């Protein structure tokens with residue numbers, strides 16, 4: 001017998017599971033379909049973010065930073081440690097433990113909010129008497145369900161290059177790169193994007209020689225130019241070898257490793273020999289086997305499901321959120337869209353200001369920004385003023401041994417409204433929150449300059465950069 005719901009959410013990543021919880025909080029009868037299996041073969045909630053993305057990568061990031069601090073920073077503090085050793089197995093087990101805690105946490109939240117987890121793959125089967133029909137194929141016979149509304153939150157998958165098959169042993173995407181059994185001596189990375197830089201940094205800190213090959217003549221093209229320059233300076237100083245403007249040729253592999261033929265920006269043929277290769281050249285939306293045409297839905301030419309500002313598709317009752325729709329592929333963007341759609345379905349009038357969605361790259365130092373870059377403001381023809389302040393002049397940063405980087409505040413020339421904030425700093429991912437609040441409340445740079453910031457703290461740099469953007473000028477610079 002068919003099971004009936006008010007809402008079926010397809011996918012339990014940050015977009016889907018948050019949408020399901022918010023809709024249940026608002027009184028809807030909700031089911032969420034998820035088929036993900038972890039390496040132990042167990043079904044797991046949480047999608048890419050929790051299982052093979054944000055959460056495991058941040059666990060490895062912390063482990064590798066601790067290792068590097070013991071090696072290179074402890075001495076500066078007058079602390080002598082013996083030869084630090086890495087036990088990759090234990091490091092991976094710690095990471096897997098954190099992932100397990102988080103995914104089980106969502107199972108608990110589903111039970112608490114009385115959300116039905118339909119275990120398997122969802123496929124649209126059409127519409128009957130106004131209700132959307134979904135078939136879920138898992139273990140055993142397929143289950144038929146119907147709902148008044150459906151949210152597609154199926155996320156994305158790693159884009160692979162046709163000539164470079166990924167086996168997640170020698171040639172890895174994000175999944176394999178988070179589960180290497182030992183530190184490779186030489187790691188090659190194709191693509192100097194977010195994943196390439198984050199995971200390249202993790203393995204470099206653990207002692208690996210990392211070479212990143214990037215097709216574009218610039219790296220981090222979406223970031224502010226001053227951030228790009230600072231990041232380049234820091235990453236190359238740390239020992240990451242990044243080659244820009246390359247063309248990848250033939251990739252071959254044997255028992256000894258992987259051989260990547262590539263042409264450099266001057267047209268000279270080169271060869272990279274490495275033990276492992278990570279392919280991180282972007283992600284593509286996931287709509288495989290969803291049966292979208294059964295309800296009259298089509299993807300655009302890049303595979304995304306077209307939606308309006310409220311994440312409504314062209315088909316009444318069907319919404320789509322997260323990586324499967326336009327906009328940045330960021331977990332927090334997906335979460336906010338999930339909440340928005342749940343509230344729209346419940347009759348509320350929520351709204352997302354996409355200009356206030358922060359970007360974070362978890363390198364060391366971290367990079368975070370919100371709003372417009374200086375290059376975008378120039379292209380917009382918007383008169384602006386800029387204030388920048390370095391962490392090198394901040395007592396807390398010096399005490400922490402984290403004096404690299406800066407905060408840059410861009411404000412409207414006349415009104416002083418903050419238009420963009422760009423941070424390179426050890427804790428940029430947390431510091432950016434103040435900038436997001438400021439921009440959501442249409443604060444001026446002077447507003448931030450007049451707010452009391454705790455001393456000594458990294459957040460003082462946000463205040464100094466804001467002051468530097470006004471006529472009042474920075475106090476400590």
Ligand code: NAI
Nearest residue numbers: 191192193194195196214215216280281282283329360361
């Ligand atoms: P990305 O889009 O950040 O970077 C891909 C890079 O590969 C680009 O620089 C591109 O020019 C380069 N590239 C493409 N084809 C190439 C080729 N044939 N040869 C050499 N270089 C080539 O994609 P990435 O790093 O795979 O990440 C995927 C998505 O996951 C991103 O959209 C990102 O937003 C998301 N993500 C976000 C994180 C965060 O917010 N901290 C962390 C990890 C991923």
